[in-house]
Amino acid sequence: MIHRTLKERYHKSVNSLAVRLVFGKTVSRNQTYKFFVYDLEHYLPKSISGNNRDRAFHYVSGQVSFPPTTLLRLALRRLSSEVAGRFRRTDKIVRAPGWTLLNVLSWVYSKKTMNGVFRPAIVDMQHEHVAALADGKRGLARWVQLRGYCSVGAAALGQLPVSLIKLAVKLWKAAS
Amino acid sequence: MNELPRLSSFERLILELLSEHTELYGLEMIKASGGKLKRGTIYVTLNRMDEKGFVTSREVEAEGRGPARRSYRLTGHGSRVLASWQMAGAALAQGGLR
Numbered sequence: 126m127i128h129r130t131l132k133e134r135y136h137k138s139v140n141s142l143a144v145r146l147v148f149g150k151t152v153s154r155n156q157t158y159k160f161f162v163y164d165l166e167h168y169l170p171k172s173i174s175g176n177n178r179d180r181a182f183h184y185v186s187g188q189v190s191f192p193p194t195t196l197l198r199l200a201l202r203r204l205s206s207e208v209a210g211r212f213r214r215t216d217k218i219v220r221a222p223g224w225t226l227l228n229v230l231s232w233v234y235s236k237k238t239m240n241g242v243f244r245p246a247i248v249d250m251q252h253e254h255v256a257a258l259a260d261g262k263r264g265l266a267r268w269v270q271l272r273g274y275c276s277v278g279a280a281a282l283g284q285l286p287v288s289l290i291k292l293a294v295k296l297w298k299a300a301s
Numbered sequence: 302m303n304e305l306p307r308l309s310s311f312e313r314l315i316l317e318l319l320s321e322h323t324e325l326y327g328l329e330m331i332k333a334s335g336g337k338l339k340r341g342t343i344y345v346t347l348n349r350m351d352e353k354g355f356v357t358s359r360e361v362e363a364e365g366r367g368p369a370r371r372s373y374r375l376t377g378h379g380s381r382v383l384a385s386w387q388m389a390g391a392a393l394a395q396g397g398l399r
Contacts, residue, residue, distance in 0.1 A: 241348035241358075245371040246340065249328045252363070252370065272340065279341030284348075 222254060222270045223247035226277060234281075234288055242284055246277050305389060306353070306382050311338065311346050316355060316383040319375040326361075326370050347373060355379035 230243050250273025257266035308316070314337055318330050327347060331338045338346075350356045357376050360369040375383075 238348065240371075241351060242344040245327055245347075246344050248368050248370055249326070249340075251368065253328070276340035279339075280345050283342060283345045287345075 221251040223251055223273065223277075226274065230277075230281060234284065235291075238284060238288060242280055243277060246280055247273065249273070250277070305385055308382065308386055309346075311342065312350055312355065313383070313386060314338065315343075315346065315350065316375065316379055319356060319373060320380065320383055324372050324374045326372055330373075350379070355382060 224247075227239070227243060227247050231239050234243065250269060253269045254266050254273070257263075257269055314334060315330060318333050319325060322329075322333070325333070327343050331340060331343060347356060347358070351358060354376055356373050356379055358371050358373045361372045362369050
């Protein structure tokens with residue numbers, strides 16, 4: 126239920142200070158945000174529980190103002206998580222794999238191809254990846270990620286001739 | 302007279318799977334096919350079938366978790382094409398037995 130609320134609220138405060146403090150970066154796309162919330166659900170340290178967890182969600186939405194002490198605590202939490210990330214990897218907030226690849230592919234392929242071919246493939250990989258992580262199977266998660274990249278690469282190669290032909294036809298029609 | 306639309310073996314398999322199940326995700330089709338469909342090719346095939354009008358798709362919100370997934374279902378045209386191919390296959394098999 127809280128996910129949906131945050132999705133609706135997100136549009137109002139995309140690059141809020143809260144989001145930047147928690148995730149260490151600005152967020153500019155709706156799709157990215159949806160997964161950020163998903164990430165938060167899975168990667169928010171387990172020590173933040175109960176009411177504090179809900180408050181953290183609200184905090185990310187940027188709609189609720191918190192006392193400076195809470196703000197500072199969460200910022201420090203993130204900093205310590207970054208510093209100790211190598212030793213306590215379970216506390217690290219990470220993005221689901223594939224978004225960068227999706228952005229790169231969107232430079233080459235049309236929106237229709239992206240929505241019909243690459244986005245579903247990457248979303249499937251993300252679901253499998255996070256499910257493996259939720260089960261504590263890090264090795265499987267890595268394997269899913271590797272296999273996902275390979276399959277998206279294969280799909281990109283398979284789709285390339287079709288896209289090139291379509292582009293050539295489009296250019297030819299425009300020229301004639 | 303209209304010709305029977307061309308159908309690759311993967312396309313036919315996907316049509317058969319979708320006729321057995323009302324609606325499927327790509328990943329579910331891969332699992333249901335028993336390894337015949339591959340992750341690298343299924344969405345290219347599904348996209349092509351969508352363009353041909355054999356299947357239709359929609360985005361389904363993942364119940365409060367994760368990004369929306371694309372779900373596929375058979376269209377009326379796809380259903381008729383599958384039936385035609387199955388009839389043609391059956392007729393060919395009967396002819397071969399004579």
